[in-house]
Amino acid sequence: MPIDWSHDFEDALGRARLEGRPVLLDFSAAPM
Amino acid sequence: MYVDDRVARFVSDNFLPVRVHVKDDADEFQRLGGRFGAEWTPTILIVDPQGEERHRVEGFLPSEELLGQLEFGLARVDFSAGSYGEAEARFREIVEGRPDTEAAPQALYWAGVARYKATNDGGALEDTARAFQGRYQETPWAKKASVWSDGGA
Numbered sequence: 001m002p003i004d005w006s007h008d009f010e011d012a013l014g015r016a017r018l019e020g021r022p023v024l025l026d027f028s029a030a031p032m
Numbered sequence: 033m034y035v036d037d038r039v040a041r042f043v044s045d046n047f048l049p050v051r052v053h054v055k056d057d058a059d060e061f062q063r064l065g066g067r068f069g070a071e072w073t074p075t076i077l078i079v080d081p082q083g084e085e086r087h088r089v090e091g092f093l094p095s096e097e098l099l100g101q102l103e104f105g106l107a108r109v110d111f112s113a114g115s116y117g118e119a120e121a122r123f124r125e126i127v128e129g130r131p132d133t134e135a136a137p138q139a140l141y142w143a144g145v146a147r148y149k150a151t152n153d154g155g156a157l158e159d160t161a162r163a164f165q166g167r168y169q170e171t172p173w174a175k176k177a178s179v180w181s182d183g184g185a
Contacts, residue, residue: 028185
């Protein structure tokens with residue numbers, strides 16, 4: 001079950017406010 | 033860190049997941065890394081809907097440890113929102129469900145703080161100090177809680 005990653009923090013934050021869920025912000029060097 | 037289905041499902045069910053890659057998203061990595069002080073990978077931040085960082089995980093963790101940290105982050109989001117009952121329940125779930133993780137003693141400490149914040153009853157802190165007498169004695173969280181014991185420092 002792959003994670004559907006967003007790459008737009010501000011967009012995710014806007015959705016977080018609407019949905020009442022936190023953002024998980026992952027700074028990564030792993031292969032995409 | 034997300035190859036374990038349990039982790040991937042937990043992330044998808046509880047968070048809006050955003051990945052900023054050091055090379056593929058280099059400009060964003062610099063911008064957001066600067067804003068949040070992220071200086072190493074992997075770094076995971078739990079950010080509440082107001083944009084405030086509530087928990088941070090730096091460096092790789094195996095799945096069980098990572099799940100404990102993610103659950104802890106959710107509890108801290110509840111705590112910071114003033115939802116102390118929900119926060120305490122989440123903290124205690126970590127202690128009971130993942131007792132051997134590094135998140136567990138931290139969660140035991142914060143469960144006491146959450147109960148105190150909800151009730152303003154100092155007994156919540158004394159109970160927490162007593163709970164540490166039977167477990168996690170070698171952790172810094174036991175030392176921090178020791179000040180709440182009857183004969184505390």
